[in-house]
Amino acid sequence: MDTLKEPLQQQKMTQTGDIWVWKNYENQEFCVKNVKLAPSQNLDINSSPNNYCWNNWATGKSAAFVWRVIDEKIPSAVALRNRGMNVHDVTCKICGADDETAVHILLKCNLAKRIWEAVSTWTRIPTVNSVSSITELLQMILEGQRSRTVRKMLHAIAIETMWILWKNRNDEVFTGRHRAAQTIIEDIKVTTFLGVKIRSKHSTITKQEWWDFNLNM
Ligand SMILES: [Zn+2]
Structure with missing residues (x-):
C-alpha cells in the first residue's frame, strides 16, 4: 500500500x-x-552481422537450422550448460572424444568427418577437414571454382548434410538409435536430389547424374 x-x-x-x-x-x-x-x-550496431546466405533449394527447416548454428544457438550440451542448465556431462555422445559444441557435432566429430569425406568425394569439393568453422565451410563452397548453379547445389548439400547430422545426433542421444555412416550418406543424396528437383528449375536431373554428380551446368 x-x-x-x-x-x-x-x-x-x-x-x-x-x-x-x-x-x-x-x-x-x-x-x-x-x-x-x-x-x-x-x-548493437558494432556487433558483426551474420552474413548467412539463404538457399531456397534446401528445406526451410535445414536452412533455418544452419542459420542458428552459425550463432551457436542450437541446444548442444555445451550451449545448454552455458545457458545455466545442469548438464553434468557435456562430452559428445557419438565419439566421446571432445565436448559437444555445434562445430563438434557438425564438423569435428569422427562421424561428421567421415560424412564430410564422403560428401567431398561424391561432389568433388576439396576436403573440408581443414576448415575450422561452419562459416568458413559455407564460404569455401560459395567461393569455389564451379559454376554458379553447381555452387548453389553444393551449398544446399552442405546445409542438408548438417541438418541430417543434427537429426542423427538427436536420435542417438534421445532414442539410442544408431545409424551407419553409409545410411546417413544415402539419406543426404536422396534428400538433396529431391530438394533440387522440386525447388530449382533443374527438374530434369536424373538420379544417376545426381549420384555421380555429373552435371553439365
Ligand atoms: Zn563426437
Missing part, C-alpha cells in the same frame, strides 16, 4: 486531458513510430 501511495502522492493533477504515452517517450503522445524506434535503439 505504501509503495502505491508514494507515486500517487507525487503525481500532480492538472487540467489537461489524459494521453497515452510509450515508455522513453513520456513527453509525447503515443504513436506507433515510437514503438518501432524503441527496439532499434537497443541494437
Whole structure:
C-alpha cells in the first residue's frame, strides 16, 4: 500500500486531458513510430552481422537450422550448460572424444568427418577437414571454382548434410538409435536430389547424374 501511495502522492493533477504515452517517450503522445524506434535503439550496431546466405533449394527447416548454428544457438550440451542448465556431462555422445559444441557435432566429430569425406568425394569439393568453422565451410563452397548453379547445389548439400547430422545426433542421444555412416550418406543424396528437383528449375536431373554428380551446368 505504501509503495502505491508514494507515486500517487507525487503525481500532480492538472487540467489537461489524459494521453497515452510509450515508455522513453513520456513527453509525447503515443504513436506507433515510437514503438518501432524503441527496439532499434537497443541494437548493437558494432556487433558483426551474420552474413548467412539463404538457399531456397534446401528445406526451410535445414536452412533455418544452419542459420542458428552459425550463432551457436542450437541446444548442444555445451550451449545448454552455458545457458545455466545442469548438464553434468557435456562430452559428445557419438565419439566421446571432445565436448559437444555445434562445430563438434557438425564438423569435428569422427562421424561428421567421415560424412564430410564422403560428401567431398561424391561432389568433388576439396576436403573440408581443414576448415575450422561452419562459416568458413559455407564460404569455401560459395567461393569455389564451379559454376554458379553447381555452387548453389553444393551449398544446399552442405546445409542438408548438417541438418541430417543434427537429426542423427538427436536420435542417438534421445532414442539410442544408431545409424551407419553409409545410411546417413544415402539419406543426404536422396534428400538433396529431391530438394533440387522440386525447388530449382533443374527438374530434369536424373538420379544417376545426381549420384555421380555429373552435371553439365
Ligand atoms: Zn563426437
